[in-house]
Amino acid sequence: MSITVSQINKRFGSFAALDDVSLEFPSGELVALLGPSGCGKTTLLRIIAGLEQADSGDVSLDGVDAAGMHVRERAVGFVFQHYALFRHMSVFDNVAFGLRVKNRDQRPSETEIRRKVTDLLTLVQLDWLADRYPSQLSGGQRQRIALARALAVEPKVLLLDEPFGALDAKVRKELRRWLRQLHDELHITSIFVTHDQEEALEVADRVVLMDHGRIEQIGTPDEVYDHPASPFVYGFLGSVNLFHGRVDGQSLRVGEHAIDLPSHDLANDAAAVGYVRPHELQLLPDDGKTQGGLPARVLRITSSGALASVELSRGEGEGEHLEVTVFRDTLRQLGVKEGDRVRLKPQRVQVFSAESAAPLLAA
Amino acid sequence: MTALPLAPPRRAFFFRQHSVLPGFSLALGYSVLYLALIVLIPLAAVFLKSTELGWAGFWHATTQPRVLASFKLSFGASLIAAAINVVFGLIFAWVLVRYRFPGRRIMDALIDLPFALPTAVAGIALATLYANNGWIGSILAPLGIEVAYTPVGVLVALIFIGLPFVVRTVQPVLEDLEAEVEEAAACLGANRWQTFRKVIVPYLTPALLTGFAMAFARAVGEYGSVIFIAGNMPMVSEIMPLMIITKLEQYDYAGATAIAVVMLVVAFVLLLLVNLLQAWTQRAHQRN
Numbered sequence: 001m002s003i004t005v006s007q008i009n010k011r012f013g014s015f016a017a018l019d020d021v022s023l024e025f026p027s028g029e030l031v032a033l034l035g036p037s038g039c040g041k042t043t044l045l046r047i048i049a050g051l052e053q054a055d056s057g058d059v060s061l062d063g064v065d066a067a068g069m070h071v072r073e074r075a076v077g078f079v080f081q082h083y084a085l086f087r088h089m090s091v092f093d094n095v096a097f098g099l100r101v102k103n104r105d106q107r108p109s110e111t112e113i114r115r116k117v118t119d120l121l122t123l124v125q126l127d128w129l130a131d132r133y134p135s136q137l138s139g140g141q142r143q144r145i146a147l148a149r150a151l152a153v154e155p156k157v158l159l160l161d162e163p164f165g166a167l168d169a170k171v172r173k174e175l176r177r178w179l180r181q182l183h184d185e186l187h188i189t190s191i192f193v194t195h196d197q198e199e200a201l202e203v204a205d206r207v208v209l210m211d212h213g214r215i216e217q218i219g220t221p222d223e224v225y226d227h228p229a230s231p232f233v234y235g236f237l238g239s240v241n242l243f244h245g246r247v248d249g250q251s252l253r254v255g256e257h258a259i260d261l262p263s264h265d266l267a268n269d270a271a272a273v274g275y276v277r278p279h280e281l282q283l284l285p286d287d288g289k290t291q292g293g294l295p296a297r298v299l300r301i302t303s304s305g306a307l308a309s310v311e312l313s314r315g316e317g318e319g320e321h322l323e324v325t326v327f328r329d330t331l332r333q334l335g336v337k338e339g340d341r342v343r344l345k346p347q348r349v350q351v352f353s354a355e356s357a358a359p360l361l362a363a
Numbered sequence: 364m365t366a367l368p369l370a371p372p373r374r375a376f377f378f379r380q381h382s383v384l385p386g387f388s389l390a391l392g393y394s395v396l397y398l399a400l401i402v403l404i405p406l407a408a409v410f411l412k413s414t415e416l417g418w419a420g421f422w423h424a425t426t427q428p429r430v431l432a433s434f435k436l437s438f439g440a441s442l443i444a445a446a447i448n449v450v451f452g453l454i455f456a457w458v459l460v461r462y463r464f465p466g467r468r469i470m471d472a473l474i475d476l477p478f479a480l481p482t483a484v485a486g487i488a489l490a491t492l493y494a495n496n497g498w499i500g501s502i503l504a505p506l507g508i509e510v511a512y513t514p515v516g517v518l519v520a521l522i523f524i525g526l527p528f529v530v531r532t533v534q535p536v537l538e539d540l541e542a543e544v545e546e547a548a549a550c551l552g553a554n555r556w557q558t559f560r561k562v563i564v565p566y567l568t569p570a571l572l573t574g575f576a577m578a579f580a581r582a583v584g585e586y587g588s589v590i591f592i593a594g595n596m597p598m599v600s601e602i603m604p605l606m607i608i609t610k611l612e613q614y615d616y617a618g619a620t621a622i623a624v625v626m627l628v629v630a631f632v633l634l635l636l637v638n639l640l641q642a643w644t645q646r647a648h649q650r651n
Contacts, residue, residue, distance in 0.1 A: 051546050071549045078550040084543040088565045098551035101561070146547075153551055 001062045001075075001156035001189050002027045003048060008057035010043055010213075017043040018054070019213040030183045030190045032204035034197060036236070040213040041193045045159050048191070049076050061157070074157075077150030077188075081162040083142040085134040091145050092130040095120055098153035120148040123182070140171040144178075151186075160192035164199065172196075176203045197237045201225060209233050231352045234275045241281060241322045243274035243294075243346075244354070252351060257294050264351050271354035276346045278325040283310065285334055286341040293343035296322060301338055303328050312342070406627065413620040424621040429597050430606055436514055437603040438629060441582035444521035445529075448578045449571050452529025459530070460537045474531070477524050482587025489520055490592040512594025517602060520588045525578030532574035533567060540566055565644075572641040576634050583630050 003025040010018040017040045025031050033041040046052035048059055050071040059066045066074060086094050095117045099108055108116065121127040124144040134142055143163055150158060163179070164172040180203050183190055194200050200207050201221040209216040209224060209232075217229040228234040245254035247266045252259045252274045259274055266272055286295060296312040299321075303309070308331050312322040324344065336342060416424060424430070459471055477485065493500045493510040500511055510516050540563065548558040564571075586604040593600040603626050610619035 049550065051550075071546075072552050072554065076550060078547065080543045080547060082541070082543065084541065084547040086544065086548075086562055086566075097548070097553070097561070101548075101551065101553040101557045149547075149551065 003157060003189065003191070004058075004060045004063075005044070005048065006058050006060075008044065008047060008054045008059070010040070010047065010052070010054050016213045018047070021057070021210075021213070021215060023208065023215065023218070025189060025191060027189050028187045029205045030180070030192070030203065032200035032207045033191060033193045033210060034200040034207055034236075035195065035210035035216075037195055039210045041195075041210050042161055044210075045161055045191060045193050048157075049078050049159050050074050051078070075153070075155050077147075077153065077155035077158045079143070079146050079150050079158070079160040079163050081165045083134070083139075083146045083166075085142055085146055085149070087134050089133075090130065091121070091126070091132050091134070091137070092117055094134070094145060095149045095152050097149065116152065120152055123151075124148045138171075139167045140175055143167065143175065147179075147182075151188075156189065158188050158190040160190065162193055162195070164196075165194070172199070179203060201237070209236065211236075228275075228350065231273070231275065231356055234350065234352075239278055239323060241276045241278065241324075242320075243276065243349075245272060245274065246270065247272050247351070252349070254294065258292075259294070259346055259349055261349055261351055266351060266353055272351050273354055274346070274349045274351050276349050278309070278323045280347045281322070281324045282345040282347055283324050283326055283331075283334065283336065284343045284345060285336060286343050293345040296342055296344050298336060298338050298340045298342060301331070301336075310336070312344070409620045409623050409627070412617055413624045415617040416621055420617070421621050421624075424615075424618040425625050429601065430622060432598045433601045433603045433606045434625070434629075436517060436600065437583060437626070438633075440514060440517045440521055440602075441579050444518055444525050444582050445575045445579035447518075447522055448525045448529045449575050452526055452574055452578075453533055453567070453571065455526070455530045456533040456537050460534060461542075474527050476527075478527050482524065482585065483591065485523060486520060486588035486591030489523065489588065490516070493519065493592060511592050512596070512600065514593075514600050516592040516594065517589055517600055520592050521582040521585060524585055524588055525582050528577035528581060529571070529574035532577065533570045536567055536570040569641050569645040572637055572644065576637040576641075579637070580630060580634060583626065 004023070006022045008018050008021045009016075019040075021040070021044060023044075033044060035041045043052060047054045050066065050069060061069075061074060086097065089097070096113050099113045099116065102108075118127060118130070121130055124147060126141060126144055126148070129137065129141065129145075134145070137145065143166075147160075147163075160179075164175050167175065176199055179192075192203070201224075204221060206218065207221055207224050208218050211232050217224050217233050219227075224233060225237050228237060234240050243252060243254050243259060245252045245259070247253075247261075247264070247268055247270045248258065249268065250261055252261050252272060254274075261274070282293075284293060294314065296314045298310055299313050300311040301308055302311075306327060307325055308328045310324045310326065310331070312324060314320045314322060322344065413421060455474065459467065459474075490511050491497050493503075493516060495501065495504045495509070495511070497511070500509075503510060508515075510519060544562060544566075545558055548562050553561065584604065586602075586608070589602050590605055593602060593605075595601050595605055603622060607619045607622050610616075610622065
């Protein structure tokens, strides 16, 4: 089922949770709503589910206006961050709940319910827990039961509100792969809310980035990561190094140095900020022969696994801090140590005007 | 080296399980002593005093028609009052927890008034209001409903003093029930009534039973507020505590304690039943 929201506004007192949001969720896709807390992503999800009323704007499900539809009639499966399982019911009864509350004429027989619940528990790989109670399960198991419960009523849309937010890192990673697989099997239109960019990029077909109740960018994970539409998106999707300077034709003047820029539409001499990801800065030893690039000094090298993260300072003493990620092997070949002087060559730069970057820098 | 020392560690005396929290024996000893001084010894004295009558005397004292009528009224009215309080206490707690409205805090504070008010004051107020010429009584009287000086009056007084027990036991549990659980039920297609019956009530049952037990216990022992509105007509609206007072006024101490013993035993058995029921309902979702 496709979902269209148009011109949704929602205020809580003087706080604008959603500001004229219009979006389309095509049928069968797994979409991530990504943004910092308070950006309105959960509110949008709850409005689609019918758990919250928009101040203005429309939601339509499969082209049908949902304004008069109660939560019960919307055929959405909702998964909550804190599971919201029924504590006094066994796992089996939790999953069967949606089937047992159906009207008498639509309610399947008890044998049919038993078969269906068992199938769902097998699908979430927890059929051996049918007789347990929620309090006896781990967080990851609870969330899978919550998902099975939501799927029991055969929803046309699956809405997940920070589904892995309350789980620890390892379980979270497992579950999001599993969610992706499940989606590939079921192809049910799904929207999930998250503030974890890694999760969004790994799991979703498309990512919707939100900030301050507005949509910043929509695209596939590669699109939004490689071509962030705004400084906010750049900063939110992973770490980034900033170079403040002035535009000078096809380069950015940073002090007495220059960085080559790709095509841009900024005026000459405009104040601008260059954005470079830590792995897109090439690290070269400053042996006098290296030409170009920006001089910097290595402050600290920390390595985790195959990668090393190099912390640098530009200029003398406490200059601007920079971060470069390289393979440890590369670092070893270069022979760079803490305290060494190096030169940095950006491999890929994106430039934004200083005004558009300002709110982000203030934060 | 697979041979393990097979002899199980000698099971220590039950009370001597090791705990990192110090002071267990001191605290338990204090609790037992306190319980003995405040509760057990006075109750034991009641039992002891009643034995002065001998079996025949005891039987005679407790099976007089007037006494039996008061047993029936006291336990019957207390059970009905506690049941009514469960229903309305739940609604009260619901309103206080789930909605925000002006005057909520005042309403919240008012709930406790029956705790604080001297019961005689409450009794006189109720009797005045529900008498045939009182504000409420004068409205009910033309309809043929008499409240004051009848068993119904006893019920009204017992409802009044029992309400806070139910509200105060249900309120914190209800606060603990996330609105998300209800939203989940709605998303799964349950209507309000199904959500209430299948999700909320089972969740609240242990707390409702506790509230019921406390309201009932209080009602059985209540004296002050009841005697003013009851009218105290023999065989009709005499409650047990009043029967005891009557015996005491006649210097029949043993007879008074005999009635007290029956009252204690029946109340204890009923409370035990409620507690068992509560433990049974709680087991379902508190298993760990």
